[in-house]
Amino acid sequence: MKKIICILALLAVALPSQSQEKAKDYSKKVKTLDGTIKTLYSVISGEKGAERDWALFKFLFQPNAKLIPTGKDKEGKLKVRFMSPDDYVKSSGKWLVQNGFFEKEVHRKVNTFGNIAQIFSTYEAYYSKSDKKPFMRGINSIQLFNDGNRWWIINIYWAPETKENPIPGHYLPIQ
Template identity: 60%
Template sequence: MKKLILLLTLSAFIAATADAQTGDQKYLPKVKSLDSTLYNLYAVISGEKGEKRDWDLFKYLFHADAQLIPSGKNQEGVIGARYMSPDGYVTSSGKWLEENGFFEKEIYRKVDTFGNITQVFSTYESYRSEKDEKPFARGINSIQLMHDGSRYWIINIYWMAETAEHPLPEKYLPH
């Protein structure tokens, strides 16, 4: 019985390793550069109503301990933040994105890098459809990334939508 359990455990490990390597082969080019990583971040959450998203790619973009952190005022007017793992984001937002249609497009970027860390202020516009002419929302994603020598990992995304009280500053808009 112990040999059977060991054999099943080993088989599961080999299968998981093969799946991870297949994912690496498939997705590694998408995280080789800062530009490709950010492009794929926006592309993977965007799609027309009814269009499936590649949630495996979405999760591949992120470090295992990454957080997605929306911030802003709640119903009572208190400023706060909500912390989600990539899996938590998919659970809380994935169905809505696919059922309603959603496109987020980067319109401006400010990048600061020191060693293996990069901080990006990425100004975005949000649309329900790619055909929409005017965005229904805008804001800034503060994206922290790590380059491990072979790929970029998203460590955190901390964002805030534009409001009447906090319009986007000119320095974070296209010139």
């Protein structure tokens, strides 16, 4: 009897239950450069109260990737901050859900050489998809690597537009 109980206990642990969710396959989202960038923008965007798919967000990045925002500190000095994808989720994830946030790419300049790519991606940010005017604009400098199977984001280095530093016309859509 003890053997049967032990075997049943082992089976219960070893065999996945039907209620366990299978790991999602995100591989199709990173096959192309365009798909990877579109997924990046879509995964952080959502209405107020909408949870983000942080597993998909993290899937986009190479394990040692960095997210590097720039801006002025309280004394007005320009600074950079280095974050891992996990750091970004911890520092910004709650804010994105509580406030609503949509980041929309409005222009892209791509340079590739072999298996590396550098993209200057001009963005506009909105609190809601229905907003007519962005509350912020800027440029994401995105570096990517293709390992032969998929694109990996290596770094995202960004700067918001300011009065002192407007986005140059060649990084804006043609009107």
